Amino acid sequence: EDSGLSRRPSETPTEFTTRVFASVDADSAAAAALLRVYLRVRFRASPATRSDVEIARHAIQRLRETWPARAPR
Numbered sequence: 001e002d003s004g005l006s007r008r009p010s011e012t013p014t015e016f017t018t019r020v021f022a023s024v025d026a027d028s029a030a031a032a033a034l035l036r037v038y039l040r041v042r043f044r045a046s047p048a049t050r051s052d053v054e055i056a057r058h059a060i061q062r063l064r065e066t067w068p069a070r071a072p073r
Helices: 013-023 028-042 050-066
Strands: none
Touching (some): 013 028
């Protein structure tokens, strides 16, 4: 909602999130890395690895650093 975009009826949460990341000037490599980790962890039988956690943490930090500041209303 804060992105200004609405989720389309046929859009999955992952598709919507990907579209939100694409619509702002945030680190696209970090967004892609976070998505890869999410999909890997979500759809495998074993728990997240230490590497998965580190990749996700780094990606989230990069997104925080590069996400555009919210414009005042």
